[in-house]
Amino acid sequence: MPEMNYSKKLRGWSLHDADKAGQLLEVTCQFCRTTYRYFPRDLLKLTTNISLDRLPSRFRCQRCDRADYVSLKVVQLWGSEYGKLTVRRLVKINTVKKPIWEDGVL
Structure with a gap:
């Protein structure tokens, strides 16, 4: 039996579900x-609750x-992996204000 496409499996799974x-x-x-490994809760602070097949397009190496x-894989944690895996955590979010100018006639 052929394997199912992994991106099709991710289509029905969202950040909130993970x-x-x-x-x-x-x-x-x-x-x-x-x-890099991320907690889904940290990514929910940056984006809406989207399906996981659309998430890799929002990343840049x-x-x-x-x-x-860029590819995405869902990892289930096991007891032996605690304390060994490196995980990126969201510390803070910086908002950048960028002015946009328009030239007009007086």
């Missing part, structure tokens, strides 16, 4: 092989600055 299940989101850049090689 948070309630106690899962981690593992974002990997396939170009430079960098992996911080190492190589590419967005087209």
